[in-house]
Amino acid sequence: MTLISKNPVLDFSNVNLVRNDQPVLHDINVTASEHRIGIIGANGSGKSSFARLLNGLLTPTDGRAKILGFDLADAVKDVRRNVGFVFQNPDNQIVYPIVSEDIELGLKGLNVPKDQRKAKVEEILSRFGLLHLKDRSVHMLSGGEKQMIALSSVLVMQPKMIVFDEPTTLLDLRNRNAIASTIMALEQYVVLVTHDLELLSDFDRVLVFDEGKIAADDTPKAAISWYKKKMAA
Amino acid sequence: MATKDIVFIALFAAIIAALGLLPAIPVVGIPAPITAQTLGVMLAGSILGPKRGALAVLVFLVLVLAGLPLLAGGRGGVEHFIGNSGGFLVGWFFGAYVIGFILKNFISDSQVNIRAHFIIFIACFLGGICVVYLPGILWIARNTGSSIFDVYLGSLVFIPGDLVKAVIAMLVTVAVRRVYPIALK
Amino acid sequence: MVQKEDGGLMDLSFYLPGSSVLHRMPTWSKFFLLISFSILFYAIEDLRILAVILAAAIALVVYVRVPVRRLKAMFLLPLFMVLLFSIFSAFVNDLNAGLLTFFRLTSLVIIAACVTVTTRIEDFMAFIENLLLPLSFIPFIKPKTVSLTLSLTLRFIPEIFKLGMDIKEAQAARGLNSNPLALIVPLIVLTLKRADDISDAIDARMLD
Incomplete structure (x- = not known):
């Protein structure tokens, strides 16, 4: 998985987004190729909508957005094939009643043949020491286990980039730490939307969203300190 | 059929199942407690609309057919369709459709005035009771070799309880509309 | 609900x-036979033949080896209902009609229960999907969609049940435990509100 790419990983120019007749993002311009990018901002600042642009769950109302070189205007499927999305609440993300079935869902979509699917499911579960959960019913898992299963079901599709939308908000401290170290160990490009500012300390770049615009774009230290000042005002 | 429609259908089918697992509601003056499950069937039509509501009931019935203990009281399996309650189960499917159909065509999605209350109640009565009892009674008449009229007379004893159910369904529908109106499909 | 080891639904x-x-036997053949029997038994008016059929049905249950406790759980209510309706039939028509009803219905209920007990859920779901294949020209009937919908439902039944118990507890603490609206309205609203996120999550992974 090469991280040095000629094309920028994220390339947004003059992007506007309107949802349900409400303007949500204004004039977004950003070009990025860093390994780990953090997104912070108050609730309602547009950061979650921005995150959803990154894997094509939403498409811009105006402007041009390219992710990994694919234009959202005409290559949404390619974007989704290459960008995984981990939601805040794993209970809304896990869709099948048995763990292995849910992890297989993404593989079915990629037309991976049946025998290979089983092997890949076992491989990803083993990676996180979760093989014993393979045939478990989802409703019997703990919150931390669910979040890891949700992550596994995304990773098994081998995306080039993974977007996390507040993955640690619902977790206790131990699980939060486990997810944090897992995220830092990922080779893929990572875009992390979070309120947990500490998670971003080793990130490469942080964007601060405010009222639908990118209000700050800097190193984690600088961006976070700007954000803290703004929130305190 | 968008993904969201599929999700609504599956979630409501699960609601109908969950309502069967929760204990019945005792109501003053009515001999038997009202099972929330039949309420759920009516609500599928009144909240999701004719197509999605009927499909939610259908999904639920398919799972019961498969042998899952989802009917109130932890019952399931194809024998419930063969036996005398079979007609009512089939009636649930059409009933949900009729309820949704009436609401979709006679009131708008977020309307909660007196007229809406009235129409919702009528819909729940027609769809939740009349349409459900029709195949139910026919099936029993056929199974037991009795006349339809006799079975019909026998069923009248359940009407008061069913009317209360229709009222509750109407109140729930209105309450849900106030908080979370959905376009009926 | 009895939870055994894994406790899945x-x-x-x-x-x-x-x-x-x-x-x-393949699933489709069992259901085909069941439907055929349903039609056949109603064409038979001879009490003696029906009695033989009933005996055969009972022999079937014994052959399949359903444990006694399971028999009680499965049969007690349906057979009680059959008895009730047979008495109703005898009362309204005559004894012969009552007996015919009893023999027919009991035989069918028993055979149907044998089918239920010998068919795996997965096999049944596969049967449904195959059944719908010839209908897949209708826009919303696609085997994958059907499989997803059924699985989604199974996935959320335990959660919604738990939500219901939690709401019940919360409402009881506020003295609202005899008000069905206080339970059902939040149950429905909280569950349906998740639809947006769940369908986003499906769209993010189901790429075809």
């Missing part, structure tokens, strides 16, 4: 593992 189905002929 599939565990609670009435399926009993075994190796009888019924277990090994």
Whole structure:
């Protein structure tokens, strides 16, 4: 998985987004190729909508957005094939009643043949020491286990980039730490939307969203300190 | 059929199942407690609309057919369709459709005035009771070799309880509309 | 609900593992026979033939080896209902009609229950999907969609049940435990509100 790419990983120019007749993002311009990018901002600042642009769950109302070189205007499927999305609440993300079935869902979509699917499911579960959960019913898992299963079901599709939308908000401290170290160990490009500012300390770049615009774009230290000042005002 | 429609259908089918697992509601003056499950069937039509509501009931019935203990009281399996309650189960499917159909065509999605209350109640009565009892009674008449009229007379004893159910369904529908109106499909 | 080891909802189905002929028959044949019997038994008016059929049905249950406790759980209510309706029939018509009803219905209920007990949920779901294949020209009937919808439902039943219990607890603490609206309205609203996120999550992974 090469991280040095000629094309920028994220390339947004003059992007506007309107949802349900409400303007949500204004004039977004950003070009990025860093390994780990953090997104912070108050609730309602547009950061979650921005995150959803990154894997094509939403498409811009105006402007041009390219992710990994694919234009959202005409290559949404390619974007989704290459960008995984981990939601805040794993209970809304896990869709099948048995763990292995849910992890297989993404593989079915990629037309991976049946025998290979089983092997890949076992491989990803083993990676996180979760093989014993393979045939478990989802409703019997703990919150931390669910979040890891949700992550596994995304990773098994081998995306080039993974977007996390507040993955640690619902977790206790131990699980939060486990997810944090897992995220830092990922080779893929990572875009992390979070309120947990500490998670971003080793990130490469942080964007601060405010009222639908990118209000700050800097190193984690600088961006976070700007954000803290703004929130305190 | 968008993904969201599929999700609504599956979630409501699960609601109908969950309502069967929760204990019945005792109501003053009515001999038997009202099972929330039949309420759920009516609500599928009144909240999701004719197509999605009927499909939610259908999904639920398919799972019961498969042998899952989802009917109130932890019952399931194809024998419930063969036996005398079979007609009512089939009636649930059409009933949900009729309820949704009436609401979709006679009131708008977020309307909660007196007229809406009235129409919702009528819909729940027609769809939740009349349409459900029709195949139910026919099936029993056929199974037991009795006349339809006799079975019909026998069923009248359940009407008061069913009317209360229709009222509750109407109140729930209105309450849900106030908080979370959905376009009926 | 009885929770056994893993406690999945599939565990609670009435399926009993075994190796009888019924277990090994393909699902479609079992349902086909069941439907055929349903039609056939109603064409028979001779009490003696029906009595033989009933005896055969009972022999079937014995052959499939349903444990007694399971028999009680499965049969007590349906058979009680059959008895009730037979008495109703005898009362309204005559004794012969009552007996015919009793024999027919009991035989069918028993055979149907044998089918339930010898068919795995997965096999049944596959049967449904195959059944719908010839209908897949209708826009919303696609086998994958059907499989997803059924699985989604199974996935959320335990959660919604738990939500219901939690709401019940919360409402009881506020003295609202005899008000059905206080339970059902939040149950429905909280559940349906998740639809947006869930469908986003599906769209993010189901790429075809």
